[in-house]
Amino acid sequence: MxxxxxxxxxxxxxxxxxxxxxxxxxxxxxxxxxxxxxxxxxxxxxxxxxxxxxxxxxxxxxxxxxxxxxxxxxxxxxxxxxxxxxxxxxxxxxxxxxxxxxxxxxxxxxxxxxxxxxxxxxxxxxxxxxxxxxxxxxxxxxxxxxxxxxxxxxxxxxxxxxxxxxxxxxxxxxxxxxxxxxxxxxxxxxxxTLSLPPNLTAWTGMDALSHNLEALLVRQFHPMADAIGAEGIRICHAFLPRAVANGGDITARSYMMAAAIMGATSFVKGLGAMHALSHAIGALVGAQHGLTNAVLMPHVLRFNRPAVEKPISELARFLELDASFDAYLAELMELSRRVGIPARITEIGVRRQDFERLATMALPDFNAGCNPRPLDQPALVSILEAAS
Ligand SMILES: [Fe+2]
The missing domain is CATH 3.40.50.1970 (Rossmann fold)
Incomplete structure (x- = not known):
């Protein structure tokens, strides 16, 4: 429904x-x-x-x-x-x-x-x-x-x-x-947005998804933001592949523009490790923000799994998937594949020798403190290693 x-x-x-x-x-x-x-x-x-x-x-x-x-x-x-x-x-x-x-x-x-x-x-x-x-x-x-x-x-x-x-x-x-x-x-x-090329459509759309998703997982009482975030995620999964495949699809473009507004409305709760790391990578490497979030997304979810297994399972049910963490993760990986997101951060210019520095930069980011699983330097490095 x-x-x-x-x-x-x-x-x-x-x-x-x-x-x-x-x-x-x-x-x-x-x-x-x-x-x-x-x-x-x-x-x-x-x-x-x-x-x-x-x-x-x-x-x-x-x-x-x-x-x-x-x-x-x-x-x-x-x-x-x-x-x-x-x-x-x-x-x-x-x-x-x-x-x-x-x-x-x-x-x-x-x-x-x-x-x-x-x-x-x-x-x-x-x-x-x-x-x-x-x-x-x-x-x-x-x-x-x-x-x-x-x-x-x-x-x-x-x-x-x-x-x-x-x-x-x-x-x-x-x-x-x-x-x-x-x-x-x-x-x-x-x-x-009709003339936005497929790669920028994909990267910015994945940024909208990351906002709705990270905000939904922040542990804070805010049912209004949670409802908006869940529906924003559902819209991204349904309409982003359409907007990437056919830039002239005004229906998909409209829903994605709404999902972007929904993401920013719901992230009044804060974001998490995706954005903390993405800001650091953007500052050091200059990589596109939405693309960076997209590459990090499954790895941050896996890291956060002990703290988000239940809400992600509920999200999977809401998306009419099997009500499990793995079902949502598989859906996310399939979306990434369909819109052309690379699998590794090394493919977007991040170097292994910078991992410690990036973790040091990401830790004081406001969003690091909102991550559902507590973050420290080794944790952030472990996410980068998993994503490389
Ligand atoms: Fe963002």
Whole structure:
């Protein structure tokens, strides 16, 4: 039994107000001028990443915004945006005398845009908002309004009050956290994901799965998040192979875009070892985030098995599999195979001699503390060894 009764683009739309205002549906990018007017934004800075800047999407969004405002496009974020790039984005914001930010892209453009809005409003040094220092600065709030427009279905950064920014000097991928980073309005238009190539569709989709899955397994009382996470997992298993096989499948694209939002909604509980290690690998090697999570996923599940056997068995039952850990693991491995995920982290640039260092980097990550089975240095190294 599933609840998926919709397949036509005109039915796959809605106005949602959880966890923020989400205008969901194909073609709804056309509502951007109206939203700019509602929020009183006259001079938006459109922040996006260099990868997306090579596609027609940023210019199209800029043209649409120009019917109601004087926008300027700032495509300065890398795949893993840095603190320096946030500072440069803030300079562009002030130079343009901007009064709002349109964060456009996958996680890179969205996280950079939200961080630019935070720092443009609050001034000073970005790193005071890096977790755990961020806890002392939650009283600071930016008043710069943010509109988020995702162009991938994975990160869920469009509905998050945080962003991942790299400090290449350490190196570390820091979580920039502030309640005022939550976008005021999200335009979730699955048509913007139609041209995403199969590999990026797979990697970002596996990121959405990892969010729903890791969040579901965090030991914390939050039935709302758990329900969203379980359904998000089910959607990923059903629709990600379709989106990878046929990028023009608007039904699959729509459900995956919803699953990405669901993942980020449910991970208010936290994440786990997949993300702790993935952030370390991203900072050291620069590997794509969703791909890294995907490669680590079965190995982290196996490590966590003593602590998650029961919820994973229940999840398997929910997916109409045999109610066992092994049944879900087999389903996950089959999904990975179908969407082309490599089996080993050594295939994505991780070297054995870096395992100890990666474990040292991953241990203080916020998500390491949420893992259902306690983590220490040897445990993290053992996961990396199993994945190599
Ligand atoms: Fe992620």
């Amino acid at each position: 599933t609840f998926w009764r919709f397949s036509a683009a005109e039915d796959l739309r809605g106005d949602w107000f959880f966890p923020t205002e989400v205008r969901f549906g194909a073609g709804r990018i056309s509502e951007l001028p109206l939203i700019l007017e509602h929020l009183g934004i006259r001079r938006p800075l459109i922040v996006t990443d260099r990868g997306l800047a090579a596609t027609p999407i940023p210019n199209r969004v800029t043209e649409i915004a120009a019917s109601a405002s004087i926008p300027i496009l700032w495509p300065g974020a890398d795949q893993n945006p840095t603190g320096q790039q946030v500072t440069e984005g803030v300079a562009a914001f002030h130079l343009h005398e901007a009064d709002g930010v349109i964060a456009l892209g996958g996680g890179s453009g969205l996280d950079c845009g939200k961080s630019v809005a935070l720092l443009a409003g609050c001034g000073g040094d970005l790193w005071r908002f890096a977790y755990p220092r961020s806890l002392e600065h939650q009283h600071e709030r930016t008043t710069v309004p943010i509109i988020a427009i995702p162009t991938t279905a994975g990160t869920g950064a469009e509905v998050e009050a945080s962003g991942i920014i790299t400090d290449p000097l350490k190196p570390v991928k820091a979580g920039i956290v502030n309640a005022s980073m939550l976008p005021r309005v999200v335009i979730a238009d699955p048509e913007l």
